[in-house]
Amino acid sequence: MKRFLIGALAVLALAASMPLIFHNEYFFFAGYVVLQFIVLATAWNILGGYAGYVNFGSGAFFAVGAYTAVALYKAFALPLGLQILAGAAASGLLGFGVGMLTLRLRGIFFSIATIAVAIVLETVVLNWHYVGGAKGLPIMRPVETPFFASHTVWLFFVMAALAVLAVGAARYIETSWIGRGLRAIRDNEVAAECSGVPTLKLKLGAATLSGALMGAAGAPYAQYLSFIEPASTFSLNYAVNALAMPIIGGMGHWIGPVIGAVLLGSVQQIVTVTISSEINVLVVGVMLVVFVVAAPEGILGLFRKLFPSRKS
């Protein structure tokens, strides 16, 4: 625990000192995306990796966070911190609601419902003119950002903090009795229930937390782009990446989604800049197929096979 705290503080200090090393603003613009994917992948893994309930609608949870923040910003000019809290609360509630409706049943129902929710919510937002509807809404960034060189650098730091928070939460869950309960659910839900595990409560808790973290990741999105519109906010890209990254990194351990997000996120940024933004979707697809076939336990699984004595 102590080692993790020191590591977390070191990551934050590193993030804060980045402007001393990199002077090109694009680094922070790209880095933000990678950090955002760390949050999304880690959040997805809490329910999908630990408990085995696959969320295909991560984009919707992300977008609910983003649009909650936008609506509150427009109505009350809430500061970013409160926008993030509100976005997290809204998406957490969405996770709880979808969970209440579908997690009483075992199996695929939750996954199907998440797809449906994504489609329904996108349609709602397309017709919600207050936040711009289909044509989108420009968001004015604050003119000044105290302590930080620019607003992008500030958002980069905020997302780094959210990533540390998400990974910390995932790690706590994984190593505690909660994580053992979730793994028992994934392995055999009936046996888990008969071993005293309150399966519905645990699944609902995981769905709520997972949703809340995705919403938190989405909340600063409009400020990051200075603009918001439904098609890119609800993009399938988020749903695919949120599940591809843990699968490629390794789902059993909190570091897996982080590895997957850093690797896939960076590769996608590089490919977008050097080749084309269409190719980066192909990269995810190809890597996902390769890993599912050749290394179903992800990079962590490969690592364990190569160094069997090491416990990672």
Next chain:
Amino acid sequence: MTPLLQVKDVSKNFGGFMALDGVSVDIAQGERFGLIGPNGSGKTTLINCVSGVLANDSGSIRFDGREISGLPAYQRTRRGIARSFQIPRPFASMSVLENLLVPLEYAGTGKLDEAHEILKQMGLADKAATQSNRLSQVELRKLELARAMAARPRLLISDEAMAGLSSNEISEVLEILFKLNAAGITIVMIEHIMQAVMKFSQRVICLDAGRIICEGTPAAIVAHPEVQRAYLGA
């Protein structure tokens, strides 16, 4: 003294198929109880209703004097009903020891020593660190019982813990069950292996098509003409 488990007029319907049809049985504290019957007679359905995996359609199930038929399975486990599964359902991604930690943390005492103690009792001590999907058939059966025991049950339901085992292995598992009973745990044994049921049980019921056709001592049960017709194939 009130019986530990009181099942009264319990019925369970699967879309027109009467799996249980008004079953009533009392099981006393400390009893060794056998449950036999042909395949499809409702044995597993009955214990699914008792353990909470299924909800009974009608009738009442009382444990320790209190109605439990509305409770979810995990709460029944916490009150003291633990079971093993006919087809072993290990937590395959976990080691043997971790398998025990789940009930230990959620329904038992949470003390790690106890898990080791149970593994020793079950003869699984040297397998504690083994991944549970690498166990042999008999080890899996023992793990089922060990995991049930980690919930600190007062009533242990053993669902065909011996199916497919050799006679040596059967005696091994029987011995474990006798020991647990001697420690004060009430045991319900569902089994097709008659010599095991005969040896173990103080009292037996035979189910057929969702009804109890006979109840009595093992010797009386075997001699009963209904049981011979329905189950023993005389």
